Structures are given as C-alpha cells and as structure tokens.
Amino acid sequence: MKFKYYLFLAKKSFFHKKINIINVLLLAISMTIIVFAFSFSKTFNNIIENQISGNINSHILLIPNHSSTVNLSDVDNISFLTDFSFYIKYVQNENDEDISLIGVPSNYLKISSGKNFSDVTDKQVMICPSRFYLGSDSEVYDEAFLENIQDGKKYVNKSMHLLTQNYDKEYKIIGTYDVNKYTYGEFNVCFTRQSNIVDISNSELEYLKNECDSEKQNCEDISLSNTTVVIVDDVKKIDETKRQIEQKGYIVRYMSEVDTNFLNAITIVLLLLTSIILVVCFIIMILYNNKKVEYNKKNNLIYKAMGYDNKTLIKVNYLEVFILSIISELLCITFCFVIYKIISQNFAVDIKTGFQIYISYLAFIVGFVISLCVSILTVYLSINNNKNTLIEELSDGEI
Amino acid sequence: MLTSLLVIRSVNMSAIKIENIKKEYKLKKQSIFALDNISYDFEYGKMYAIMGHSGSGKTTLIQCLGTLDNVTEGKVFIENEDVFKMSPAKRNTIRNSKIGFIFQNYYLNNTMRAYENVMLPMLINKKFKKSNIKDIAIDTLKDLGLSERITHYPKELSGGEQQRVAIARAIVNNPKIILADEPVANLDEENEKFVLQKLKEMAQNGKCVIVVSHNPEIKKYADVIIDMKRGKFLDNEI
Ligand SMILES: Nc1ncnc2c1ncn2[C@@H]1O[C@H](COP(=O)(O)OP(=O)(O)OP(=O)(O)O)[C@@H](O)[C@H]1O
Numbered sequence A: 001m002k003f004k005y006y007l008f009l010a011k012k013s014f015f016h017k018k019i020n021i022i023n024v025l026l027l028a029i030s031m032t033i034i035v036f037a038f039s040f041s042k043t044f045n046n047i048i049e050n051q052i053s054g055n056i057n058s059h060i061l062l063i064p065n066h067s068s069t070v071n072l073s074d075v076d077n078i079s080f081l082t083d084f085s086f087y088i089k090y091v092q093n094e095n096d097e098d099i100s101l102i103g104v105p106s107n108y109l110k111i112s113s114g115k116n117f118s119d120v121t122d123k124q125v126m127i128c129p130s131r132f133y134l135g136s137d138s139e140v141y142d143e144a145f146l147e148n149i150q151d152g153k154k155y156v157n158k159s160m161h162l163l164t165q166n167y168d169k170e171y172k173i174i175g176t177y178d179v180n181k182y183t184y185g186e187f188n189v190c191f192t193r194q195s196n197i198v199d200i201s202n203s204e205l206e207y208l209k210n211e212c213d214s215e216k217q218n219c220e221d222i223s224l225s226n227t228t229v230v231i232v233d234d235v236k237k238i239d240e241t242k243r244q245i246e247q248k249g250y251i252v253r254y255m256s257e258v259d260t261n262f263l264n265a266i267t268i269v270l271l272l273l274t275s276i277i278l279v280v281c282f283i284i285m286i287l288y289n290n291k292k293v294e295y296n297k298k299n300n301l302i303y304k305a306m307g308y309d310n311k312t313l314i315k316v317n318y319l320e321v322f323i324l325s326i327i328s329e330l331l332c333i334t335f336c337f338v339i340y341k342i343i344s345q346n347f348a349v350d351i352k353t354g355f356q357i358y359i360s361y362l363a364f365i366v367g368f369v370i371s372l373c374v375s376i377l378t379v380y381l382s383i384n385n386n387k388n389t390l391i392e393e394l395s396d397g398e399i
Numbered sequence B: 001m002l003t004s005l006l007v008i009r010s011v012n013m014s015a016i017k018i019e020n021i022k023k024e025y026k027l028k029k030q031s032i033f034a035l036d037n038i039s040y041d042f043e044y045g046k047m048y049a050i051m052g053h054s055g056s057g058k059t060t061l062i063q064c065l066g067t068l069d070n071v072t073e074g075k076v077f078i079e080n081e082d083v084f085k086m087s088p089a090k091r092n093t094i095r096n097s098k099i100g101f102i103f104q105n106y107y108l109n110n111t112m113r114a115y116e117n118v119m120l121p122m123l124i125n126k127k128f129k130k131s132n133i134k135d136i137a138i139d140t141l142k143d144l145g146l147s148e149r150i151t152h153y154p155k156e157l158s159g160g161e162q163q164r165v166a167i168a169r170a171i172v173n174n175p176k177i178i179l180a181d182e183p184v185a186n187l188d189e190e191n192e193k194f195v196l197q198k199l200k201e202m203a204q205n206g207k208c209v210i211v212v213s214h215n216p217e218i219k220k221y222a223d224v225i226i227d228m229k230r231g232k233f234l235d236n237e238i
C-alpha cells in the first residue's frame, strides 16, 4: 500500500476519536511530569555539584592547635594538605573583618572571575570568595544578614592590608572563587601563595621570640600553634576522611559542615520519586492505549473482511500512535514552557536565593521515546493477540 | 459475442464449494455444532437465499464461506482452491479481490465520508495502483443513486443510504462473490426492494450472490433457497 494511504488511514483514525483527545492529554501530562522529575533531579544535582562539591570550603577539614608536623600520608581522599593558615585581620574602607588565609599551590584553585596565581607575577596577591559577608555575627540568615553580603567581584583589583602583630602588607585581590550560596561557611577564606604564608609565619615567630626575650622568660619551646588545612577530593566521603584522621589522634573540624547523609538521602528520594513517576506514567499509557486499541478492534476486523492483513493494520496503528506521540510532545513542550515561565517569574534567579532551574532536555526525548515504545507495544500485542472472530466482535452491535 | 462466451464460462464454474464442514463452539459444559456436516456447491450466476431460525448457524456459515473464520472439520474451496491450504496472504488477497461482504449493521467507518469508505478496499488492491480511486468510488456511489450524498459522513445518512454505501464498498473491487448477512433487516420496504434488486442484478451479471435473510420477500428474488436448521441444510431448492 502507498505511504499516502497509510497516512490517510492513520489521520482519519486519529482525528475523529474523542478518546484520542484524552490520550493526547494524558501522554502530554505524563511527558511533562517526566520532564519535571528529570529537571528537578538535574537542578538538585547541579546545586550539589556547583554549590557544595564545587565550593572549596566544603572540601576543607581543619586540624587546629597542634605544634608537631601532621603526618597524613596514609589517609585516603586527600589531595592537598597545608600547614600554614592564619586568621588575619584586614582593613578595607570602614569594614574590618577576620579572614582566614590559606596557602595553596598556584594552580590549585578554580576561579570564577579575575585571574589565577599563575596569571600574575606579583607576590602579595589573594583570591577571595565570590561573596563576602561583613559586619554581621548573626546566625540567622535574615534580611539584615543578606544585606551585608557583598559581591566579591567588587573587590577584584583592590588592595587590602593584612595585619598581624608583626606583619602589615598590602595584598591585591586578583580573582574570586565560587562559594556555596546556601550554607554560608564559617569564615571568609582567602587563598594566597604558599611563600606568603611562610613569610607571615616567620615574622610571627620572630615576634614571639622578641616577646620572650623582652620578658626574660624561658622561651626554648617557641613554636607556632598551627592550623593544618586538609583538602579532600570527594566531598561525599569527607566524613570517612575525618574519621581516619581522628583515628590518628587529631582533633578535626569541618570548615563548613556538609550534611552528607542528608545529601545522599535527598538523592535517593529523588531517584525513587523519578522512578515511581516513570512507572506510573508507563502504566497510565499502557491502560489508555489498551482502551484505544479495544476501540479499534472492530474497525480492524471490518478492515480484515476487506482483505487487509495484520501487517498493514499494525502499520496504520503505529503511524497513528506516532502522530499521537508527536502531538503530545508538542503539547508537553508548551506545558513545560508555561510552567517554566511561571516558576522563573515567581522564583527569580537572584543573588539572594541563588536558585536556578535546569531544564533537562534529555527528558523530552526520554518522554517521547517511552510514550512511543509503550504505544507501539500495546498496538502490536493487541492486534496480534486478537483471536476473536468477526462474529464475536460484531455480536454487540455498532462499531 | 466474446463477452457472452466469457459469462457462460464463469457461470459454469463453481464459486464456493464446501465439503462436510463442521463448526464446533466449545462452551464450558457442552459444545454446539453451529455447522453440522454440510456439503454444497455455490455457483456463479445464481442468487442464493439462506433462511432459518435465529441460531441456526447462518452467520457462522457466511463467515466460513468468506474465510473470516476457520471450520472445525471439512474443506472450503473458492474457485476450486482449498482456502485452508492457502497462505494467510493469499486468503487476504482473495477476500479483497474476489469477495464482497455486506452486513446488517452496515459497519461503515464513521470517521470517513461516504466516498472515503468506498475507497477502502481499493487502497490495498494492486489493480488500482495507477487509477484515480476517488473518481471510481464516486462513480460507484452515483450508480447506486447516491450522487447527492458523496461527501456525507455515515451519521448524516439514513439506514438505506448507509446500506447503499456499504454495497458500493462491497462491489467496488468488482468481486465475483457477494456475501450478505441480513442486508435488508434494518431497511424500509422501498430500500429493501432496491437492495434485493441490486443483488439479483449482480447474480444475473454472473456473480455468485449468497444472502442470509429472515425476510420471506427474498424468495421473489433468489434463484435458490436454502433452509437451515441446527447447522444443517434442509433440501428445498426451487
Ligand atoms: N463465538 C461463539 N461462541 C459460542 N457459540 C457461538 C459463537 N458464535 C455463535 N455461536 C452459536 O452458534 C450458533 C449459530 O450462531 P449464528 O450466529 O451463526 O446464528 P444465526 O443463524 O446467524 O442467528 P441470527 O439469525 O440470530 O443471526 C448459535 O447457537 C450461537 O449461540
């Protein structure tokens, strides 16, 4: 049979059935739910990826107040460990705030704006967070707190004084790195070249020695009480790493606490939800397709009386469900567009919430393929398994 | 001269021959023989009326003659070919080109216009590959007096008009065998006459026409009357 005729039969069979309106709507809704389940998972995964795993604060474990060298050579999941870290007061305009300075190798950080250490030759340079929070000790993240958050980009190319008892140098901020937008870390952490930390450390030691000398005390054991900074590779395994270090007798603190149990639980819940939605959509599609094919059965038997074979009828039905799937897909895209508009207008993407929706384009294809597969399967099964004869089918009257 | 010779040849040929056919319906406790050991030879150029009480097996017979259903036992030959030894594809081709079905309830496709319904058998017929099948469908409808109803949907047509569309659909491929199950049961007297007259004309033109009917009126048109009772033929040919 000519393709033109297949199309004619499929079109006729599609456009004059009320049941198809229900079917299109149902498929479109199922597809939309699939898209949103996928998009929601993707959004959440992105939050985890960008805001937690991508945030250096979440990777940091601190071993405070020890004097000997820390040996962590047999601890897993560690890629960098520095012994030099200071709390330093900086002075900038009228704000002054404690910041924590950590030495890192020149290519360790991923920057979000400005330059990296390897891009400049100056010695006293820092890379600071993309968001500073200044002048608030509040534990509550209220409006006042949010107002005190400064865009770190504003500080790029500006200089600050770093002060300790015996050290006062101007540092230029050359770039920023991204920080978690939800869980504001404990500290404003800036990074600098390791050599600077050595310098600060030496001058501090010198100051302590002088103090001892002037007070004529016994200063044999002068050493700096250091905080060791451990940077872990995989945030999700940070608890295990912390445990391993603690087994070696050290006290370990998180730089910013990441509730990994919560993260894992949420991931599992999302996965479960998505699978349940998929299964439910699958079942709905099968039920409705079945109903539709039941509806077609008598028609098909009349076609058989005219000499049509199963293959031709199956092809016509396939074409019909293909038309159906395409129309549902278009409707689904429209739904998604409208819903996306509504969400993004009401939950505007801004610096305060840091909320951004990711649409999973893959889900459109997945939804389409699923609906097509289910439809094709039901058509195939119901035509090939219909052993009823015309008498039985026609015995109850009208088509 | 030549055409009449051809007609005479086909008249002599057996259209459908059945040999000892049985059709058994197995129910939970008992089984029913809807067809009980029937043998018969339906010929071209004749109109057969099959009559009998409800449940006597008339519809079952029509379905088996038209290869829509299998028999439990026995053989069915169409033009001397055993239909149950044919491939399903061959049976489909025979149904399409050699047999036209007419049903009591018309069974038109409600989503299609009258002429589109008539086009359906032509879509899969190789004979019409290069023809304008829409024109053929319209001409067939005009022959049946439906020139004003060509683009109507079945729901917009009266019962008699629907049955004429169904007849157009059954004969458009010019099949040599017409199987009609209660074609006039739902029609008024005028339409009944029209349909029976059409069927008679077809038989006169050399086709084999087999009509199931309760209606005694059919006796005026048929060449052969077969009474059925409990799946058997009672011999009372005219
Ligand atoms: N699918 C089936 N399963 C079981 N029994 C059946 C089936 N189809 C028909 N029968 C039985 O076979 C017998 C013949 O049925 P059929 O439909 O051929 O009768 P009929 O002569 O056409 O009757 P009517 O005049 O009412 O149309 C009946 O007793 C019927 O109950």
Ligand SMILES: [Mg+2]
Residues within 6 Å of the ligand: B058, B059, B060, B181
């Ligand atoms: Mg019947």
